[in-house]
Amino acid sequence: METKTTISMLLLCVLLSISLPAVRTDYVRPQPRKNLQFPWNPKHPSLPQQVHLSLAGENHMRISWVTDGKSAPSIVEYGTSPGEYTLSSQGEATSYNYLFYSSGKIHHTVIGPLEHDTVYFYRCGGQGPEFQLKTPPGQFPVTFAVAGDLGQTGWTKSTLDHIDKCIYDVHLLPGDLSYADCLQHRWDTFGELVQPLASARPWMVTQGNHEKEKIPFFTDAFASYNARWKMPFEESESASNLYYSFEVAGVHVVMLGSYTDYDELSDQYSWLKADLSKVDRKKTPWLVVLFHVPWYNSNYAHQGEGDGMMAAMEPLLYAAGVDLVLTGHVHAYERSKRVNKGKSDPCGAVHITIGDGGNREGLAQKYVHPTPEWSVFREASFGHGELKIVNSTHAFWSWHRNDDDEPVRSDQVWLNSLIGSGCLEEKTYESRKILFSP
Numbered sequence: 001m002e003t004k005t006t007i008s009m010l011l012l013c014v015l016l017s018i019s020l021p022a023v024r025t026d027y028v029r030p031q032p033r034k035n036l037q038f039p040w041n042p043k044h045p046s047l048p049q050q051v052h053l054s055l056a057g058e059n060h061m062r063i064s065w066v067t068d069g070k071s072a073p074s075i076v077e078y079g080t081s082p083g084e085y086t087l088s089s090q091g092e093a094t095s096y097n098y099l100f101y102s103s104g105k106i107h108h109t110v111i112g113p114l115e116h117d118t119v120y121f122y123r124c125g126g127q128g129p130e131f132q133l134k135t136p137p138g139q140f141p142v143t144f145a146v147a148g149d150l151g152q153t154g155w156t157k158s159t160l161d162h163i164d165k166c167i168y169d170v171h172l173l174p175g176d177l178s179y180a181d182c183l184q185h186r187w188d189t190f191g192e193l194v195q196p197l198a199s200a201r202p203w204m205v206t207q208g209n210h211e212k213e214k215i216p217f218f219t220d221a222f223a224s225y226n227a228r229w230k231m232p233f234e235e236s237e238s239a240s241n242l243y244y245s246f247e248v249a250g251v252h253v254v255m256l257g258s259y260t261d262y263d264e265l266s267d268q269y270s271w272l273k274a275d276l277s278k279v280d281r282k283k284t285p286w287l288v289v290l291f292h293v294p295w296y297n298s299n300y301a302h303q304g305e306g307d308g309m310m311a312a313m314e315p316l317l318y319a320a321g322v323d324l325v326l327t328g329h330v331h332a333y334e335r336s337k338r339v340n341k342g343k344s345d346p347c348g349a350v351h352i353t354i355g356d357g358g359n360r361e362g363l364a365q366k367y368v369h370p371t372p373e374w375s376v377f378r379e380a381s382f383g384h385g386e387l388k389i390v391n392s393t394h395a396f397w398s399w400h401r402n403d404d405d406e407p408v409r410s411d412q413v414w415l416n417s418l419i420g421s422g423c424l425e426e427k428t429y430e431s432r433k434i435l436f437s438p
């Protein structure tokens, strides 16, 4: 009888452990928050709005902003002391129409050469408020803030407030920015929402599905995104704003497009192969890749959506010895072991899904069971990540959950780069040949 009861209890425990979600159970996950309200706040037509920065080639930055007035100049004046603008740069401007919406004048002006790790004061369009930026360091340590799928809700604000409190050099955003979804004024309100952070540190972004606003016969897929968030694609010899790379301190960062062609005959594939084959690990010991749709995802949300891109491009990333892949799309957090071809592999990349910036669609809370062997940590909460690359071999990753509006470090790990691991040696790594084959 006793044996029978014990077996029944064991069975019950097994059943419970299968049905319980493998996420923290002592934390009550908050509900989605509503979109923020942005009161109409007209500005003088020449005054800059939606100011944001991006890295634009070695020692240069691009300053982007919008004016309502079409005659406002695309000039940036800057210097290292407040109010003393000893330098200036002239840029270019663009605009676009989307059905009945006409954008303001969108200015893009590259400044530099700039000193590393230096505060600059600047002014856009020859008038208006003074902004302040800090350039990234020229060597380790360097820190990245990471948050994807931001949107513009109360949770977005909470995430941005937490990032604002952290000391970082560059913001990385793996897609889904404004959740404008064809309502173009939302691009403007998003630009205003992120300006306090994005005018002070470079924001390096790639596109998600919410940037794809194609209306057949009327509009291009990424018309708004490309006009507003110009990234250094020309500087990295890419033909498209949808994929590019940049280097900061000792890190080579590749930004890929999940929503543009990625097969072996595509421009993106050719560009990626060429870009990865040029990476000099002595100069940039760390190799990091971002795109929107995760390849390693054990959440039910968007299950399998990344399989096509993974089949095409994972061999290139593996051959190049990518250390870390950061993705979004799934509104939850997940960190993998080093993986390749769907399973653990000490020479593969660590994949982190961080599509939990705070958008209006809420969290993705259903997970696949049992947990795949490659998945180390998964939790459906809003939050942001911080990646501090300490030196050529060590980096510290942490994920900070938005816990009742207080950032709580919920996952953390020391990462080792593949430098010195043996994985990058030609002799032991046959697959590296794929990078150099014609």
Ligand SMILES: [Fe+2]
Pocket (backbone or CB within 6 Å): 149, 176, 208, 209, 210, 292, 328, 329, 330
């Ligand atoms: Fe998405």
